Amino acid sequence: MAKPTTARFGKFSVKLGNDADPIIYAAPCGFTSKSLQLTKDLTDVNIPDCDDPDAVAWVGRDAASLSAAITGEGVAAAESAETWLDAWENVDSVPVKVEIFFPAKTITWTGRMHVSELTIGAEQGGRVTMNVSLQSDGELVRTVSAGS
Template sequence: MAKPTTVKFGQFFVRLSDGAETSTFTAPCGFTSKSFNRSKTFGETNVPDCDDPDAPSWIERDVQSMSGSISGEGVLAKSAIPEWEAALASSDSIECEVEFVYPDGDSDIYTGSFHVESFETAGTRGERVTVSVSMQSDGEITYERTTAP
C-alpha cells in the first residue's frame, strides 16, 4: 500500500488580499484551527416511471448554485486586527486565497472573493483572548494546481 501525500497544518494557508491593483496576499496571524468548505445547492425533481406509475419515483438533482466558506479560530493576534477590521468594515467582498502546500512543493490554490460574516472575540479569566472568524464566498472560486519545477 502506498502512503498518501498529506499536508501539515502550517502548510494550510488562509490569506487576505491587500486590495491593491496587483494583490499581495497575507495570512493573518493567530489561527490554531481553520477550515475551507465548498458546497452546492440543488433543485430536486421527482421523476416517475412512465411504464409503472405505482413504482417509486427517483429524485433527479440539478445544480442551482455553488458556494464556499472559510472559518478559523485561534488567539487574538495584535498584528492581525487591522486586516480583519478592514475586511469586516468593507461593504465589498475581499479577495482571499486558500493554499495547501505539499512536501514536494506542489500546491493547490483556491481564489475568490469573500465577505467577513462574523468576527467574534472571547476571553476567559486565566487564558488568552481568542478569536473566531467566518467568511462567505461572493461569486466564483477558482482552483489551480501548481507543480514544483
Template sequence: MARPETIKFGKFFVRLSDGESPPAFTAPCGFTSKSFSRNKTLAEVEVPDCDDPDAAAWSERDVQSMSATISGSGVLAKAAMPTWEGALESTDSIEAEVEFVYADGTSDYYTGRFHIESLEITGSLGERVQVSITMQSDGEIAYERTDGS
C-alpha cells in the same frame, strides 16, 4: 498499499489581499484552527416511472449555485485585528486565497472574493482571548494546481 501524501497544519494557508493592484496576499496571525469548504445548492425533483406509476420515484438533482466558506479560530493577535476589522467593515468583498502546499512543492490554490460574515471574540478567565472568523464567497472560486517546479 502506497502511503498517501499529506500535509501539516503549517502548510494550509488562508491569505487576504491588501486590495492593491497587483494584490499582495498575507495570512493574518493567530489561527490555530482553519477550514475551507466548497458547497453546491441543489434543486431536487422526483421523477416517476411512467410505466409503473406506483413504483418509487427517483430523485434527480440539478445544481442551482455553488459557494465556498473559509473559517478559522485561534488567539486574538493584535497585528491581525486591523485586517479583520477593515474587511468586516467594508461593504465590498475582498480577495482571498487558500493554499495547500505538499512536500514535493506542489500546491493547490483556491482564489476568489469573500465577505467577512462574522468575527467573534471570546475570553475566559485564565485563558487567552480567542477570535473566530467566518468568510463567505462572493462569486466564482478558481482552482489551480501548480507543479512545484
C-alpha cells in the same frame, strides 16, 4: 499498502489581499484551526417510472449553485486584529487566497469573500480569542501548480 501524501497545518494557508494591482496577499496571524468548506446547492425533482406510474419515484438532483466558506479560530493576535476588523467593516468583499502546499503540487483558490462573522472572546485564565467566518462573493477560481 501505500501511505497517502499529506500536508501539515502550516502548509494550509488562508490569506487576505489588498486593493493593489497586483493584489498582495498575507496570512493573518493567530489561527490555531482553519477550514475551507465548498458547497453545492441542489434542486430536487421526482423522476417517475414511465413503465410503472404507480412506482415510488426516485429523486433526481440538479446542481443550482456553488459556494465557499472559510472558518478560522485561534488567538487574537495584535498583528492581525485590525486586518480582520477592517475586512469585517468593509462594505465590499475582500480578495482571498487559500493554498494547500503538497510536496508535488499546490492547490490554490482565489476570489472575493465577505467576513460575515467575527467573534472575540476570552475565558478567565486564558487568552483573548478570535473566530472568523467568511462567505464567498462570486466564483473562487481553483488552480493546481507543480510543487516546489
